[in-house]
Amino acid sequence: MTSAAPAPSVPAVDADALIFDMGRRARAAAAVLARTPTGVKADALRAAAAALRTGEAAILAANAADMARGQANGLSPAMLDRLKLDPARLAGIAAGLEAVAGLDDPVGKVMDVATRPNGLELSRVRVPLGVIGIIYESRPNVTADAGALSLMAGNAAILRGGSEAIESSRAIHAALLEGLRAAGLPEDAIQLVPVTDRAAVGAMLKATGLIDIIVPRGGKSLVARVQSEARVPVLAHLDGINHTYIDGAADPAKAAALAVNAKMRRTGVCGATETLLVDRAFADPRPILANLLDAGCELRGTSEIQSLDPRILPAGEEDWDTEYLDGICSIKFVDGVGEAISHIADHASHHTDAIVTEDAEVAERFLAEVDSAIVMWNASTQFADGGEFGLGAEIGISTGRLHARGPVALEGLTTYKWVVRGTGQTRP
Numbered sequence: 194m195t196s197a198a199p200a201p202s203v204p205a206v207d208a209d210a211l212i213f214d215m216g217r218r219a220r221a222a223a224a225v226l227a228r229t230p231t232g233v234k235a236d237a238l239r240a241a242a243a244a245l246r247t248g249e250a251a252i253l254a255a256n257a258a259d260m261a262r263g264q265a266n267g268l269s270p271a272m273l274d275r276l277k278l279d280p281a282r283l284a285g286i287a288a289g290l291e292a293v294a295g296l297d298d299p300v301g302k303v304m305d306v307a308t309r310p311n312g313l314e315l316s317r318v319r320v321p322l323g324v325i326g327i328i329y330e331s332r333p334n335v336t337a338d339a340g341a342l343s344l345m346a347g348n349a350a351i352l353r354g355g356s357e358a359i360e361s362s363r364a365i366h367a368a369l370l371e372g373l374r375a376a377g378l379p380e381d382a383i384q385l386v387p388v389t390d391r392a393a394v395g396a397m398l399k400a401t402g403l404i405d406i407i408v409p410r411g412g413k414s415l416v417a418r419v420q421s422e423a424r425v426p427v428l429a430h431l432d433g434i435n436h437t438y439i440d441g442a443a444d445p446a447k448a449a450a451l452a453v454n455a456k457m458r459r460t461g462v463c464g465a466t467e468t469l470l471v472d473r474a475f476a477d478p479r480p481i482l483a484n485l486l487d488a489g490c491e492l493r494g495t496s497e498i499q500s501l502d503p504r505i506l507p508a509g510e511e512d513w514d515t516e517y518l519d520g521i522c523s524i525k526f527v528d529g530v531g532e533a534i535s536h537i538a539d540h541a542s543h544h545t546d547a548i549v550t551e552d553a554e555v556a557e558r559f560l561a562e563v564d565s566a567i568v569m570w571n572a573s574t575q576f577a578d579g580g581e582f583g584l585g586a587e588i589g590i591s592t593g594r595l596h597a598r599g600p601v602a603l604e605g606l607t608t609y610k611w612v613v614r615g616t617g618q619t620r621p
């Protein structure tokens with residue numbers, strides 16, 4: 194990317210001071226939100242949806258400015274497509290806010306109750322996480338989705354969107370603020386980092402005491418920074434190096450349909466399959482390879498795989514660790530489910546991995562032994578999505594091991610506390 198058209202920013206900002214101030218204000222807002230009734234939070238989101246609709250012209254103009262800068266900076270067509278807003282996409286974002294407003298509020302839900310022999314009654318009750326910092330890619334809709342989900346789960350949010358989408362995010366954020374004001378909630382409940390300087394990301398990662406949890410949504414460079422600098426607990430929403438394993442006992446027609454859908458339905462989403470593993474015992478992989486190639490997918494395979502179709506390019510070692518986010522797929526043979534499981538253990542990013550087989554025993558072994566947030570049997574990895582899982586929405590797919598795994602929606606943005614009700618018991 195050239196530096197011809199830098200994103201608008203405020204260059205001389207002290208990132209630590211900025212995040213300290215935003216964090217302090219978010220913490221005060223979080224205290225209000227934790228006791229805000231469901232209806233008021235929902236009202237704020239419905240008013241924000243209305244503001245998105247009435248503000249359509251201004252939001253699309255802001256997005257046009259981002260698109261023009263992106264084009265001048267040589268963003269790829271896939272990136273530009275993620276950045277682009279149009280009336281239909283904006284209407285979808287507004288409808289998304291209303292959908293979140295209609296979700297079941299997890300805050301205050303009693304998860305379980307038990308009475309001890311001494312008469313103490315113990316319950317676990319859902320409470321908000323507090324202040325959530327979300328660092329995400331240049332997709333303007335995420336500003337609305339992340340702000341809405343955080344609010345509905347009773348949290349204050351500090352949003353740090355991708356720099357290429359800064360104008361669009363600002364315009365969408367303005368609509369969220371209108372919603373908050375209309376419902377009488379503090380504007381500090383949803384804050385947008387106003388600068389594109391990455392120093393603000395560093396400041397968020399170390400804002401202990403101010404930010405309770407960071408949700409980083411992004412790829413390799415963000416991963417590396419989070420791993421080396423984060424002192425705030427992290428709910429990682431990282432890259433998807435996902436696999437589809439076609440077992441010897443796979444149904445050929447199912448395997449062909451699943452391979453094409455898992456790779457090609459939308460190549461830029463984190464749930465897309467990046468590597469296809471084919472059991473040497475599988476009857477004939479050639480129709481699957483032909484389907485993928487005919488769908489416009491570039492295939493990179495081992496020499497054995499290349500021998501099946503002259504259009505297949507050679508795969509290098511780095512291909513097994515690459516998230517293409519594009520119409521490219523790496524492919525290799527394995528000797529059965531055991532080798533598939535070990536390849537996945539060595540190369541997957543613990544996002545979503547799938548097996549295609551009619552053998553239930555083999556499938557159950559795969560589902561038990563593959564250590565990813567989502568494991569699937571005879572289904573496309575592209576189903577890795579909160580909406581598809583019935584959660585109503587998602588902040589993303591958690592690839593970490595703690596707190597929440599897979600699609601994270603309202604419940605994943607809460608924690609719980611123990612509530613103990615006694616009648617004067619003292620401990621012996």
Ligand SMILES: NC(=O)C1=CN([C@@H]2O[C@H](COP(=O)(O)OP(=O)(O)OC[C@H]3O[C@@H](n4cnc5c(N)ncnc54)[C@H](OP(=O)(O)O)[C@@H]3O)[C@@H](O)[C@H]2O)C=CC1
Binds near residue numbers: 329
């Ligand atoms: N698991 C999930 O739910 C999801 C995962 N993803 C993953 O995100 C990636 C695609 O998004 P992409 O656009 O490449 O995202 P990037 O990782 O490039 O950017 C995401 C965010 O991180 C920031 N960032 C990136 N590197 C650094 C750094 N070194 N220091 C500080 N901030 C940084 C970016 O800021 P800046 O604007 O300055 O570049 C941006 O705000 C894929 O890997 C995809 O799988 C995407 C969506 C959901």
Ligand SMILES: N[C@@H](CCC(=O)OP(=O)(O)O)C(=O)O
Binds near residue numbers: 330461463575
């Ligand atoms: N999980 C959702 C969206 C994933 C997503 O946001 O992906 P990305 O295009 O990488 O930002 C889906 O599959 O539709």
